[in-house]
Amino acid sequence: MSFETILIETRERVGLITLNRPQALNALNTQVLDELNQALDQFENDPNIGCVVLTGSSKAFAAGADIKQMAELNYPGVYMDDFFSPADRIANRRKPLIAAVAGYALGGGCELAMICDFIYAADNARFGQPEINLGVLPGIGGTQRLTRAIGKAKAMEMCLTGRQMDAQEAEQAGLVARIFPVDQLLDETLKAAQVIAEKSLPSVMMTKECVNRVFETSLAEGVRFERRVFHSIFATADQKEGMQAFVEKRKPDFKHG
């Protein structure tokens, strides 16, 4: 499959997607979101892929939704097209998706990073929801995911003022899992992705589903959901192999089933 706005490659059991619109600082237009979904379909359907990494350039992960495209839009059009709904498909993926963010992650770029399961940031990363400066508001979940990630005080302040957060502040606030020097970001992210990809895929996918459940339910229901999923994993061969390998003091040989 060939793409115009992204690059894709495979490194062992990891799929790597690189946003590739340097002339627009990787601004997200409809084509980018569609191609992202096609690439993710490919990786989701490939049994040899256990984790996916999404990255941009050292200057910009993505500087937002494409303002030049949006400037032409009107209400009936965005409503009828359900504009930005392809982003929801990205959020509903079942294999883990890690964002490796260097440079600008603004507006839709910050929102796309937050859709991923966790964010590794370069020391030059900058996060923000500057839509307020354009007379609009976040439209790919920024008001919701940023608030869940860093709490109301900081999220409200960032969405209302449009100010940017640097990598240090983002890590302290809980938006970012870890920070690396910009030239090490991709290698470190691929290393973590490979660690995840070597685990049993059903246990990885079930873990992701359980952690995400926290945003949809009460504690009691969430614990109950986790317990049921935990019980079900005893039906997998990988559970037998993982525990037997521990008992026999050897490395497990997971078959991802």
Ligand code: CAA
């Ligand atoms: N959409 C379209 N084009 C963009 C863009 C965007 N979000 N961000 C940057 N570009 C384009 C610029 O127009 C410029 O193109 P030209 O060379 O053709 O003029 C090119 O990328 C390089 O950008 P700059 O010259 O502006 O680069 P800079 O280093 O001086 O500034 C920046 C970098 C501070 C990120 C600045 O580009 C900027 O402020 N970008 C817009 C950020 C923004 O407002 N993002 C939110 C978009 S709205 C949104 O995302 C809605 C939503 O919730 C989904």
